[in-house]
Amino acid sequence: MVFIDDKPYAWQADMTLADLLARLPDGDIYAVVKFDGKLISRPFFASTMVPDGARIVPVPMIAGG
């Protein structure tokens, strides 16, 4: 099981962050997520493996500094 915004989703072996987000109806809007507390940006979604039990929180990116 993995968790996006505390909601559980089924986990699969060899699953990347891009694979996981593609299963969500609005997965394409995420540009940055917090992955077990670490920031991961979209250019790295496809190369980031998701382990069982991972916690993912989308980070809204609509504001600059």
Added chain:
Amino acid sequence: MHLGSSRTVASFSYERRDAHKGYTDRFLDMDLSRPSISVKTVPLQIKKIFVGGRGYDLWLLWNAVDAGTQWDDPQNAICIASGPMGGTPAYPGSGKSIVTAISPLTGSVIDSNVGGYFGPYLKFSGFDALRISGKCASDTIVFIDGISRKVDIIEMSGLPDDAYALSSELTDHFCQGKPMDISVVSAGPGAANTRMGCLNFSWYDSARGRVRYKQAGRGGIGTVFADKRIRAVVARWEKVSVKSNNPADLDAVKNVARCHAQEIVALDPKQNEMARIGTTHLVPIMNDFDLLPTKNFQFGSHPAAFLIGREAFEKLFDPGFDGCWKGCTVACAHGVKDFVPFTGAYRGQRVFVDGPEYETIAGCGSNLGIFDPYTILEMNFYCDAYGLDTISVGTALAFVMECFERGLITTDHTGGLDLSFGNRLNALELVHQMASGSGFGAIVGQGVRRMKGIFAKTFGADASLLNDIGMESKGLEFSEYMTKESLAQQGGYGLALKGPQHDEAWLIFLDMVHNFMPTFEQKAEALHWFPMFRTWFGLCGLCKLPWNDIVPEDNKDTPEPAKVMKHVQWYADYYTAVTGNPASPETLITMSERVYNFQRLFNLKMGFGTREHDSLPYRAMGPVTVEEYESRQQRYDDQLTGTHQVDIIGKDTAWKVAVLREKREAQYELLKDAVYKRRGWTSDGIPTVATVKRLGIDFPDVMTLLAAHGVK
């Protein structure tokens, strides 16, 4: 207390008027040349049109200067105002001051907003705004004592040179045992010796037992302050509560404030963690999306960027609940304690560094090819202490470093300094030189626009290359985002009233990452709504960060997530509850439109404010050099062949650079057309008569100005 002798040259006692529904309806007017101090009434019509804050500042400044006024003329006025909601401790981000003056960098009106306690203390002392014109003959302190109901102009000698020591000593001097009662506005030697001086606005951090400060950085208002020989403006006020503004509906203020404050407390730890790491999270994110300015905006990322991002600064920041105004639950005003500088007057001493924020990290770090957090901290510390804007300093240094690496300037010009990217010791040396007005630093302190002229005329450098790589528009140095791949953000910078600062519009992610606005009309709509709503915060004495840095959990499911409409509605409710004037999200935009258009007309009055002044250096639009093009060759080749249907087979990179430039510059001009149309401006970028009449800013002198420019 080590201050020297003092002499009160003018003193004025007054009857204090308490704030009523957010306003005192009076402003404090001072002419330092005479010297004179007076209290004046804000006319009702002006209150209705200009709302407060930046609106009041602009109205006061407009009436102080004429078309020929230069930044260092005595008539130039520094105007500081809060706003109707300013000083409410319960609602996050309600302590901002907005400052305006004629800028030494742009020659036109500049505005800058800043935290610290000054604006609220000024208002509760009885004044919605302060205007200071004239000049002093020697070092002067202005003391506004709202508790004793007295304003003094005091000549004072023996004052410390830098803002770090000065704010602390003046707090001590004026506080009568209660340092929380004092807020000091001060500049520093860098403000006096450059055109990019900032103002430091202080507050007393009782948890740490020390004075802290935030900066009104942009446009050189600190330089105007120093030119007037004002060393500090000090406000004294006591307790503040949610009742201090005497809001129209106290319970409604409390309710909406509670909603917003509690939402931030609940969601910030899940989202950007501003309360723990400020805006440092932006460094790795900007780097990942090729948006982190690197080596004078040539590139958008660097493998060493992780060294100066969130992970570095979360270890360096001194933990604490750090709001720059009482009760702000965003609490993003972090700092580093016991930092020991390795250069300058504070070398070897422990100091507290207020910051850094993202802009300083990018400007004084990656953009200079410096990936060492300690050098960034030291530049942050000295810029603040000297009264220098870290953004203009960073962008100006980045420019000279690229000029040095390209051989446009040499050690013959720099006084022997090797200014290659990454040379952190010489970057710091330049900051010290800028502050003292010595060596090559005296030239750098003039800003990018004037350096371009000096390098071309005096040093014989290639003027067209300088124009392409010198990152300024309207005379103001760029703030720290890459805009090459976002046409909308090119507009966000190039069409901004004061110059390229992101506080008007930050559309990079919406445009480049999400592609939410593919058409010119959609971009123009965004370049209408966002600058207007962001302007509104400055009218009301508010910080914009609580609006969209932490957003409701269901925000992404709303029709317009970028606008965070739930919060916009809360702001309308907040305004209504304080002032008693019913407001809606739509009326907030109209309030801003009046002031925004008036500021555009102010630019016109000062000889700017037309299409030609909305231009950008090509570096902001696309790759200037073959090296830049080839670093992102796939992206640019794809655009030429795909978007622009250009046959590039057999063409060399220089040819492709030239063709891409033609396309991108043409697109920017089309964007201008679309935005001007949406804003109700002529094709030359001037508000039409119909627009000024619709907004109720058709004052006689505005109509005369429009007629003089042939606008009907």
